[in-house]
Amino acid sequence: MDYQQHRVQLREISLNVMTAGDPDNPAIILLHGFPEFWYGWKRVADLLVERGFYCILPDQRGYNLSDTPFRVKSYRLRHLVDDIADLIAWTGRDRVFLAGHDWGAIVSWAFVSTYPELVEKVVIVNVPHPGTMRETLRQDRGQLRKSWYIFFFQLPLLPQLSLRLFNFRMLKRSLVGTSRPGTFPEDVLEDYVKSWKGNVRTMINWYRALIQYRSSLSWGRIDVPVLILWGKKDLFLSEGMASRSLDHCSDGELLLFDATHWILREEPDLVADHMSSFYTK
16 A cells, blocks of 8 residues: 655644545545654555545654653643644644544543544544543552553653653553554564664653643533444453443444554454445444
């Protein structure tokens, strides 16, 4: 699949953005999470292009080739959401389809709560609604233990130093150890290592800003149609949060997969099929 690379100037920063497909086709913005970059969506995007969509895959701020503001407050959720609003303006479209995985899903939840008029439908992959996540962390010690890394990332210096050791061995082991065998082959891991070099601090700042700065966004009921795709073998997030997230949606649907948190790489055909059906029905 041929991808076009763009440098997109937003209000505050500029993003590296990859696009594929016919620009006249329906547009989908695909948002990656930690510790990935635009490439995390590539296998799914290739299939969506074949199904007649125009795919827009940004490196979000702090990642890979996009701008990397130094200060933690530059990664407040409001900034992350406004980046996507600016990106939609760059496309010249009034509305788009949206999809997010991991942190990209958090941004997607926040975006459809803040700018519902800019989104036709949204696909959420393996991240609960933030309200569900907060409720669960208060009540479920098991989920609190699974989320240990969020609190580790609040420490100064140590997290980024630890992740950089031995050519990012901890990050690579995390991807390989929490996914199906063969999901992240060595050549793919080396591409990820290239994207991490020089950016670990700003990638971690997403987590620091989440804890250090209370969001000014309002979390009302989600009226944009939502499809949640969830790998049941996710080692980071409890499956029960997937169904409880539907309580925040006026028009929500949940599909469970025999996959891990890295469902985009493990089941790209199924993900693309369900996304295409959802967006076109």
